[in-house]
Amino acid sequence: MKILLKYISFVDAINIWIGRVVMYGLFILMLILLWSSVSKTFFTPSLWTLETAQFAMVAYYMLGGPYSILMGSNVRMDLFYGEWSLRRKAITDLFTVLFLIFYLSVLLYGAIGSTAYSLGYWGADPINFFFGLVTGSEEIGRLERSPTSWRPYIWPIKAIMVTGLFLMLAQVLSELCKDIARLLGHDIPEVKE
Amino acid sequence: MNQEHIALFMFASMMLMLFSGQRVFGAIGAIAAIAAITLWGVGGQDIPFSAAMKLMKWYPLLTLPMFIFMGYVLSESKLADDLYRMFHVWFGNMNGGLAMGTIGLMVLISAMNGLSVAGMAIGATIALPELLRRGYDKKMVTGVVQAGSSLGILVPPSVVLVLYAMIARQPVGQLWLAGILPGLMMAAMFVIYIWIRCRINPELGPVADDLDTVTREEKIKLLGAGALPLIIFASMMVPFLNGWTSLVESSALGALAALIVALLKRRMTWKIFHTCTKQTLGISCMFMWIILAALGFGAVFDGLGAVKAIDTLFTDQLGMSPWMILILMQLSFIIMGTFLDDTAMLVIVAPLYVPLVGELGFDLIWYGILYTITTQIAYMTPPFGYNLFLMKAMAPPEISLRDIYSSIIPFVGIMILALIIVMIFPQIALWLPQYAYQP
Numbered sequence: 001m002k003i004l005l006k007y008i009s010f011v012d013a014i015n016i017w018i019g020r021v022v023m024y025g026l027f028i029l030m031l032i033l034l035w036s037s038v039s040k041t042f043f044t045p046s047l048w049t050l051e052t053a054q055f056a057m058v059a060y061y062m063l064g065g066p067y068s069i070l071m072g073s074n075v076r077m078d079l080f081y082g083e084w085s086l087r088r089k090a091i092t093d094l095f096t097v098l099f100l101i102f103y104l105s106v107l108l109y110g111a112i113g114s115t116a117y118s119l120g121y122w123g124a125d126p127i128n129f130f131f132g133l134v135t136g137s138e139e140i141g142r143l144e145r146s147p148t149s150w151r152p153y154i155w156p157i158k159a160i161m162v163t164g165l166f167l168m169l170a171q172v173l174s175e176l177c178k179d180i181a182r183l184l185g186h187d188i189p190e191v192k193e
Numbered sequence: 194m195n196q197e198h199i200a201l202f203m204f205a206s207m208m209l210m211l212f213s214g215q216r217v218f219g220a221i222g223a224i225a226a227i228a229a230i231t232l233w234g235v236g237g238q239d240i241p242f243s244a245a246m247k248l249m250k251w252y253p254l255l256t257l258p259m260f261i262f263m264g265y266v267l268s269e270s271k272l273a274d275d276l277y278r279m280f281h282v283w284f285g286n287m288n289g290g291l292a293m294g295t296i297g298l299m300v301l302i303s304a305m306n307g308l309s310v311a312g313m314a315i316g317a318t319i320a321l322p323e324l325l326r327r328g329y330d331k332k333m334v335t336g337v338v339q340a341g342s343s344l345g346i347l348v349p350p351s352v353v354l355v356l357y358a359m360i361a362r363q364p365v366g367q368l369w370l371a372g373i374l375p376g377l378m379m380a381a382m383f384v385i386y387i388w389i390r391c392r393i394n395p396e397l398g399p400v401a402d403d404l405d406t407v408t409r410e411e412k413i414k415l416l417g418a419g420a421l422p423l424i425i426f427a428s429m430m431v432p433f434l435n436g437w438t439s440l441v442e443s444s445a446l447g448a449l450a451a452l453i454v455a456l457l458k459r460r461m462t463w464k465i466f467h468t469c470t471k472q473t474l475g476i477s478c479m480f481m482w483i484i485l486a487a488l489g490f491g492a493v494f495d496g497l498g499a500v501k502a503i504d505t506l507f508t509d510q511l512g513m514s515p516w517m518i519l520i521l522m523q524l525s526f527i528i529m530g531t532f533l534d535d536t537a538m539l540v541i542v543a544p545l546y547v548p549l550v551g552e553l554g555f556d557l558i559w560y561g562i563l564y565t566i567t568t569q570i571a572y573m574t575p576p577f578g579y580n581l582f583l584m585k586a587m588a589p590p591e592i593s594l595r596d597i598y599s600s601i602i603p604f605v606g607i608m609i610l611a612l613i614i615v616m617i618f619p620q621i622a623l624w625l626p627q628y629a630y631q632p
Contacts, residue, residue, distance in 0.1 A: 019474065022474065023470045023471055023473070023474040024470060026258055026262060026470060026473055026474070029255070029258065029259075029445075030259065030445045030448055030449065033255070033259075033441055033442050033444075033445035034442070034445050034446070034449060036439075036442055037432070037437070037438040037439075037442040037443075037445070037446065040437070040438065040442075041437055041438075050252065053255055053441070054249050054250070054252065054255070055249075057249070057254065057255050057258070058245075058248075058249050060258065060474070060477070061477060061478050061481035061482070064474045064477070064478050065478050065481075065482060067474065067475075067478075068474060068475045068478035068479060068482075069216075071471075071475045073475030073476060073478060073479045074216040074217070074218060074219075074478070074479050074482065075216070075217050075479060075483075076214045076215065076216055076217060077211045077212060077214060077217060077220075080212060080214060081213075081214025082214075084214075089214070092213055092214060092215075093214075093215065096210065096213045096214070096215035096219075096220075097215065097219075099210065099215065099219060099220070099223035099224075100215060100216065100219030100222075100223060102223055102226060102227070103219055103222035103223040103225075103226045103241065103486070104222075106226040106229075106230070106238050106241050106242075107222075107226075107241050107242050107245070109238060109242075110238060110239045110240075110241060110242025110243070110245075111242050111245070113239065113242075114239075114242060114243075114246070124235075157249075161245060
């Protein structure tokens with residue numbers, strides 16, 4: 001039980017901290033776009049703005065996702081759900097959250113595979129590839145680049161996506177733990193700031 | 194099982210998951226992931242993630258956080274107070290004038306942001322208490338705020354039309370232009386409705402009696418408040434329509450303009466700034482994750498060839514004419530809208546319906562407008578309308594859920610009428626984009 005509560009407060013704290021930083025990423029995105037319009041009007045149009053803005057957006061919603069779950073911003077269909085007691089909500093979520101965990105795991109697995117690809121691994125076992133990188137039995141191959149005139153490397157944004165999905169999974173597990181704790185009689189509020 | 198059955202089964206299990214109250218993106222995404230893996234095995238597991246890469250390349254989606262931020266700046270910093278005061282002073286001295294002024298206010302707010310939430314927040318927190326204090330009919334004004342704020346997604350800039358544009362692969366600029374006239378027409382219809390009702394029964398909207406003390410100079414000075422939305426609107430639309438900036442860059446300009454205006458008016462404190470930024474992250478993430486999940490779902494659906502199957506089912510097996518199918522689609526859309534979450538509906542229904550409409554030979558710009566009006570109606574209809582709950586959360590406590598439910602009936606009627614008018618006369622939507630983009 002103690003471990004459960006420790007896990008909850010640990011993951012929540014991390015994701016709140018990350019969320020508070022990432023939410024100001026909005027202004028980075030805004031600056032990139034403003035620079036893009038300025039450079040287009042007065043100087044030579046920049047090649048890098050479009051893609052950088054796209055990368056910023058991906059980082060924004062991937063890393064901000066866990067915080068949005070914490071804030072309770074992710075809509076649910078509360079036609080019935082809204083009326084239920086906290087206990088009943090917890091029991092239902094205990095079951096349905098497994099689907100969410102499955103979805104996020106599939107996403108994460110896909111992200112890891114795609115990141116391995118962007119680092120030049122074309123085989124079918126990306127997780128072993130990363131272990132191999134650590135132990136030295138595998139090497140980084142040909143790095144994937146974006147097929148645009150700017151040609152940035154793709155792996156950094158994919159690595160960010162892996163991180164975001166991992167944090168998302170950790171957060172959803174924390175929500176699961178909260179539901180278990182609630183059913184065991186602990187008083188945990190629905191939404192955290 | 195043949196493909197139609199699989200498609201139907203996927204749809205049914207998704208609905209079941211949604212009703213269980215799990216987060217919408219989880220419900221959609223999980224069904225997509227399970228279906229992808231059971232249908233295609235190895236390789237299928239990459240479908241949900243490849244949706245994320247596809248999402249990254251959807252450039253117009255970058256406007257989403259910008260417009261959401263703009264909306265929050267407008268509503269949180271109470272920039273619209275002066276605007277409301279302007280309408281108040283100019284229209285208050287006639288029966289129902291304040292309600293008509295509120296519609297005008299909503300049109301201007303719609304021109305400054307792309308969702309209906311900001312209009313709703315401003316209407317419910319500024320206009321509604323004032324209208325109630327002056328003895329306006331509770332039911333009528335509740336309906337006015339709800340109907341008026343829903344214009345936010347029809348009058349440019351509109352987030353719904355951006356999403357539609359991406360799904361239908363149509364130019365956003367043309368869609369936005371197409372939304373202007375129907376939006377104004379609908380606003381005019383609301384005003385006429387209020388005027389007629391107050392004409393028959395003046396007690397619904399009493400004349401404001403404290404306006405005699407307001408001098409002519411003050412009145413003219415207040416007109417300056419009307420310049421505010423014009424500045425913000427122009428800072429976005431002028432560079433965009435002239436081709437100096439892209440749509441996405443314009444949205445950043447608009448967000449910057451809203452922020453600067455709020456700063457200049459000394460309405461932007463650290464606390465408000467923090468709230469706006471935080472809420473923007475929350476709402477943007479909600480949208481992005483739902484779209485991500487729905488894209489995965491759509492990819493599986495595409496792989497099944499479900500759209501083609503549904504099309505043959507309707508035209509060949511049931512022998513319906515394109516118009517009949519279109520009307521049926523709008524009807525089913527409204528019905529679905531009453532109990533499905535609106536964002537989810539938008540991203541689930543559009544990929545199903547839009548190709549079908551194209552296949553039937555209709556103009557996709559025109560359908561975009563029909564689609565948006567239908568979404569507006571769906572937003573407002575019980576038992577599950579996003580706007581209904583927002584309204585309950587924001588409105589003064591004396592307004593019950595029952596009032597809210599019954600207040601929208603006449604306005605939904607007007608919207609359906611507007612929908613029919615645009616269906617019969619496509620030129621209302623198409624004239625402006627055709628005029629602006631004529632070769």
